[in-house]
Amino acid sequence: MTAEASSPDYQRIAQAIRYLEEHFRRQPSLEEVADAVSISPFHFQRLFSEWAGISPKRFVQYLTADFLKTRLAEAASLAAAADAAGLSAPSRLHDLFVTLEAVTPHEYRTGGAGVRIAYGVHQTPFGPALLAATPRGVCGLHLLAPDNPDATAALAALQKSWPGASFEPDDAITAPLVAQAFAPVAGQPLHLLVRGTNFQLKVWEALLRVPTGQLVSYQHIAQAIGQPKALQAVGSAVGANPIAVLIPCHRVIRKEGVLGEYRWGSATKKALIGYEMAQAERQAAQLA
Structure with a gap:
């Protein structure tokens, strides 16, 4: 494919x-x-x-280490200001475009039994991507290698995560969702449906609160979910994120200013981070 x-x-x-x-x-x-x-x-x-x-x-x-460390320091300041104001996170901006729903306990136990999943491969600003969606929301977005856009392995991984679901190719369903994912429209939130543990859901929800152009460390996420010592578990949950870009796991880096691993490749992570920082800089300039 x-x-x-x-x-x-x-x-x-x-x-x-x-x-x-x-x-x-x-x-x-x-x-x-x-x-x-x-x-x-x-x-x-x-x-x-x-x-x-x-x-x-x-x-x-x-993408230099010094610049990235500055971004992490800014994130810490934003979090402190939010806590002082009684807020749960530095920004809810992403929530205007994305809503997150978890599968039911029955669907989790049965691997999504009875769930219908449509999928398709489409072009994005970051190369080809496999998007999968249920009637209740997007359940997978995998970025493919731009020089080898074969989606067979990505689809197999998705099917392994939803062993009880039925899959069928349907570009008519997935194409408009891809367009909305990379060019969000205010007032038209994109719904996500995820299958994960309670801990993973907490981490993924925390990721949704990281603003575009901002970076956080694994420590920030651990503190945000009230488990500051669970760094390894947080790292595993970030790495298991099934929906690239929309659940922005690429915005998590190491506290030393090192970008770290990324499920879809380090070059793609750098592309996403640099692209979003440029967007944020342009928007700030327009508002100034």
């Missing part, structure tokens, strides 16, 4: 991010990165800026 069409632009973006990741210590020039992805420097600068809204140089600055 492959994507309907390749995404050569994002393939080159991902290749460039991987190249920058591998050679970050010597900070390669624009010309060198462009050569690594086999296009002219002018074309690469334009391509990257059109995708991210910022230059490649600015994008890389977002």
